[in-house]
Amino acid sequence: MSRLFGEIAQNGYVVRDxxxxxxxxxxxxxxxxxxxFEGLRFEDFRYRGEPSEARVDLALANSGDLQIELIQPADDSPSMYRDFLAAGNEGLQHVCYWTTEYQQLYDTALARGYTVGQEGAVGGAQGRFAYLETGFHPGTVVEISDVSGPKRSVFDFIRKTAAEWDGSKPIRRM
Incomplete structure (x- = not known):
């Protein structure tokens, strides 16, 4: 449990395939x-402070309460995902903390010296996210994600579906 961010809600893996x-x-x-989710483009996406049109192919599943996110860059636009792969890495790229007090947590993290590597939104202002750089080891980027809006309902649905999954239909294209 992080005293600053709370409980890890998601592990995010960046993959080549x-x-x-x-x-x-x-x-x-x-x-x-x-x-x-194929060809997903984030809203208001910024990489190192500059607008980027990065698209990703992304898949979500749950193992218990922990959400697993798999991300593959779908184009050559700048992103921390591309940087991670270009550095020769593949695998765990970030841990994500969900919050309903996004702006407060964002401001606190910046005041404590974190820097934003990339940020954007999914589903409007209540779906904002930011990737905070830690720099101490690949796989330790911190994502904070606002779940005060409709994104929380989607995540709850994915968790519930995983808990009841019988092994059939392992991929559900959105």
Missing amino acids: LDTAIANWVEVLEVGPWFY
Whole structure:
């Protein structure tokens, strides 16, 4: 438990081949089902303070209360995902904390010296997110994500579906 951010709600993995990554999670670990979003473009996305049109292919599933996010860049636009792969990494890129007090947590993190690597939104202002750089090890980027809006309902649905999953239909394209 982080005294600043709270409980980790999601582990985010950046991968070179999303289909292979999903297959491994399903076949080896039997985690699923995966909700697959192709060509997702974030709202108001900024990379290192500059606008970016980055698109990603993304899949979400849960293992208990922990959400697993798999991300594959879908274009060459600047993003921390591209940076991670270009540095020769693949795998855990960030841990994510969900909050209903987004602006307060954002301001506190910046006041404590965190810097924003990228930020944007999914589903409007109540779906904002920011990736905060830690710099101490690959896989330790901190994401904070506002779940005070409709994004929370989607995440709750994914968790409930995983809890009841019988192994059928492991990929659900959105």
